[in-house]
Amino acid sequence: MIAFEQARRMVLSASETLEAQRVPAHAAMGRVLAEDVFSPEHLPPFDNTAMDGFALATGGRSVPEGTELNVVAALAAGEAAPAGCDGACEIMTGAPMPDGLDAVIPVEQVMVLEQDDEKRPQRIRLLHAVPPGANVRRRGQDVAAGDLIMPAGTRIGAPERMVLAALGIAGISVRRMPAAALLTTGRELVDDPGQSLQPGQIRNSNGPFLAERLQECGAELRIRQSLPDESGAFTEAVCHCLQAGVELIVSTGAVSMGRYDFIPDALRALGADILFHKVAMRPGKPLLFARLPGGALYFGLPGNPVSSAVGMRFFVEPAIRALLGVPPERPVRAPLAESVDKKPGFCMLQKTRLQCDDQGRLSAALMKGQESFRIRPLLQSNAWAVLPEQDASLPAGTVVELYGLSGSGIVLNACEVTHAS
Helix, strand or coil: CECHHHHHHHHHHHCCCCCEEEEEHHHCCCCEECCCEECCCCECCCCEECCCEEEECCCCCCECCCCEEEEEEEECCCCCCCCCCCCEEEECCCCECCCCCCEEEEHHHEEEEEECCCCCEEEEEECCCECCCCCEECCCCCECCCCEEECCCCECCHHHHHHHHHCCCCEEEEECCCEEEEEEECCCEECCCCCCCCCCCEECCHHHHHHHHHHHHCCEEEEEEEECCCHHHHHHHHHHHHHCCCCEEEEECCCCCCCCCCHHHHHHHCCCEEEEECECEECCCCCEEEECCCCCEEEEECCCHHHHHHHHHHHHHHHHHHHHCCCCCCCEEEEECCCEECCCCCEEEEEEEEEECCCCCEEEEECCCCCCCCCHHHHCCCEEEEECCCCCEECCCCEEEEEECCCCCCCCCHHHHHCCC
């Protein structure tokens, strides 16, 4: 066995960042920026009104309540501003500010004194004082031309797409997605959810879980296959993956010490360099990491579902982040809600609920049912707690590191925030 953190460092060291490629911004959801993005223009691109009302000139001083003004123009969003206005301008939200006018009073804060035949205001009285700059969105107030808006390593989501669209950025440089394969081994596995189970069979829960996680993390899942516990079928599948250009292979099962745990020997026969096999952690101790001929990375995860989830979260996912150039995660730190005893010499990865009491104090509540076959507690968890190898007993209040169930972070729902015990 090697230490948990040592194994993680070895994975990151072997995971070299992939090359960049240019893609249209509209097709970049979920992709990771390969270079910094700077704003090519101001946002907003011009001074404009934040609401429907009347634009007027303040001369740098507040215009007092009761002031009466002639309305000399009207302006809607999308229209060009008039060259100048000697009085007030009726203006709609988003319309550009006319030259010389520098404040807007909302329509509900004026009294219309005169109207033309089409009910358009001709003269108004201010019902409130108007300070300079009131209700005006200034050019570049949100983003100035030349600003760094997204650093390299940013994953593109809906907010990023909004900003790219607002700034007229049509294409960006992103990291190429690593091509991945998922192999689930075990003659007992049943893939079809509609199929009745025969004696000794179980449903393949690792496959759907890991397939979703690989794609959520940014990998391109090219191959997904279930295999019997046979070395020949496994070797054939790995060769097929390599011929298909796969750079990352994840398997489940057949990496422990049983008669049918053939993967280590099969990998050696293929010429793989096994970088480590067995990590001082629970669950997931039998995890294997290797480099295949040609450089592809191989992760052999144990077959128990929580062991596979731990291997995915703490080893495969960091490797994908490194391949994509995403900065390493920084864990949340919080005190344990209750004391816990553990076996020293093993890092324990525990299903946990990060919760917050009515005074805003965070605590980490370890879930009941930490066995590696028990997946139901994951439904009530929002984090993994990392209990250090050297400790045998951690009193309540001991601060531990927490990672979200996925790399998207830890999400507290309303009941966890307001009703934590």
